Amino acid sequence: MPDGSLPARPLRDADALAGAGLVPPGDLPALRAVAARYAVSVTPAMAALIDPADPADPIAAQYLPHPSELDATAQELADPIADGPHTPVKGVVHRYPDRALLKPLLACPVYCRFCFRREQVGPAGGVLDEAELEAALDWFAANPGVREAILTGGDPLMLSPRRLAHIVRRLSAMPHIGIIRLHSRVPVADPGRVTAALAEALDTETALFLCLHANHAREFTDAARAALRRLSRAGVALLGQSVLLRGVNDTAEAMEALLRTMLANRVKPYYLHQLDRAPGTARFEVPIAEGRALLASLRGRLTGLAWPTYALDLPEGQGKAPIGPDFAERAEGGWRVRGPLGGEHFQADAAP
Numbered sequence: 001m002p003d004g005s006l007p008a009r010p011l012r013d014a015d016a017l018a019g020a021g022l023v024p025p026g027d028l029p030a031l032r033a034v035a036a037r038y039a040v041s042v043t044p045a046m047a048a049l050i051d052p053a054d055p056a057d058p059i060a061a062q063y064l065p066h067p068s069e070l071d072a073t074a075q076e077l078a079d080p081i082a083d084g085p086h087t088p089v090k091g092v093v094h095r096y097p098d099r100a101l102l103k104p105l106l107a108c109p110v111y112c113r114f115c116f117r118r119e120q121v122g123p124a125g126g127v128l129d130e131a132e133l134e135a136a137l138d139w140f141a142a143n144p145g146v147r148e149a150i151l152t153g154g155d156p157l158m159l160s161p162r163r164l165a166h167i168v169r170r171l172s173a174m175p176h177i178g179i180i181r182l183h184s185r186v187p188v189a190d191p192g193r194v195t196a197a198l199a200e201a202l203d204t205e206t207a208l209f210l211c212l213h214a215n216h217a218r219e220f221t222d223a224a225r226a227a228l229r230r231l232s233r234a235g236v237a238l239l240g241q242s243v244l245l246r247g248v249n250d251t252a253e254a255m256e257a258l259l260r261t262m263l264a265n266r267v268k269p270y271y272l273h274q275l276d277r278a279p280g281t282a283r284f285e286v287p288i289a290e291g292r293a294l295l296a297s298l299r300g301r302l303t304g305l306a307w308p309t310y311a312l313d314l315p316e317g318q319g320k321a322p323i324g325p326d327f328a329e330r331a332e333g334g335w336r337v338r339g340p341l342g343g344e345h346f347q348a349d350a351a352p
């Protein structure tokens with residue numbers, strides 16, 4: 001924020017952003033049109049991190065609308081990972097045999113400008129009503145092959161602790177559900193929501209993982225660190241997921257800082273996503289070759305604990321494929337393996 005002050009509540013439209021000095025008033029007509037198409041929300045915590053004097057601010061790039069969002073390219077898809085065709089009942093997405101998504105609501109604390117579900121999420125995007133939620137939970141109960149329930153949305157930590165506790169309790173009571181996973185941006189984007197009551201709602205005997213979405217080291221404010229500490233004290237295992245984004249984390253320095261900061265907060269980096277081609281997001285795309293080179297440059301210089309799986313979600317619901325750098329290639333009679341410190345080794349096949 002220009003004067004270092006915090007807005008009292010999330011900034012939810014172009015005029016509010018201009019009023020806070022975060023976007024130039026001259027852009028207002030274009031940004032009003034963008035905001036009419038795609039939801040906007042910048043929480044006080046994230047607004048406070050933005051330096052409006054820096055046109056390349058990596059926090060601003062993630063959350064502030066941009067006029068180019070209305071220019072979709074031919075390669076972009078409204079539902080890039082095809083949730084729709086894999087929805088057996090409202091709020092459930094079943095793509096893989098052993099796990100399924102539960103989307104209890106479509107609201108988020110912030111609306112990321114690169115979101116792959118941008119056509120669905122938003123404050124008016126909907127919450128499952130009580131009967132729909134029970135029907136979705138009944139689907140999990142009736143499908144014993146599903147071992148893992150993944151709560152996503154939207155952001156499941158936007159639910160009240162009471163509603164969240166109910167979902168966690170019902171899933172925990174299903175003997176075949178061995179893992180409950182929640183995907184959330186709340187601990188960084190709106191850390192004040194991580195109250196003792198919310199942490200208590202996640203307390204279960206079932207293994208429960210929270211997969212934090214964060215893309216830049218600066219998102220880990222003191223309040224975010226405290227929120228993560230509260231969750232880990234409650235027994236929640238923390239994983240990290242990020243999207244490789246032009247202008248946010250596409251340099252070795254920015255990516256190293258992000259991965260190190262995650263680990264320093266007990267968040268194990270899990271996925272680095274190649275951008276899904278949702279409409280109007282082309283300005284964020286980093287070519288795969290560049291992403292592979294970036295990750296390869298970090299191998300050896302960064303603890304193996306920090307290594308995420310670089311992955312691409314294939315269109316039409318074909319699943320997530322690892323696309324990270326290779327260190328081994330087949331050679332006559334064995335394998336040529338590149339070492340992380342620059343050397344090379346030939347590993348001959350074992351004698352028959």
Ligand code: SF4
Nearest residue numbers: 108111112115154185
């Ligand atoms: S928090 Fe997740 S679901 Fe919500 S807008 Fe951001 S990327 Fe999309």
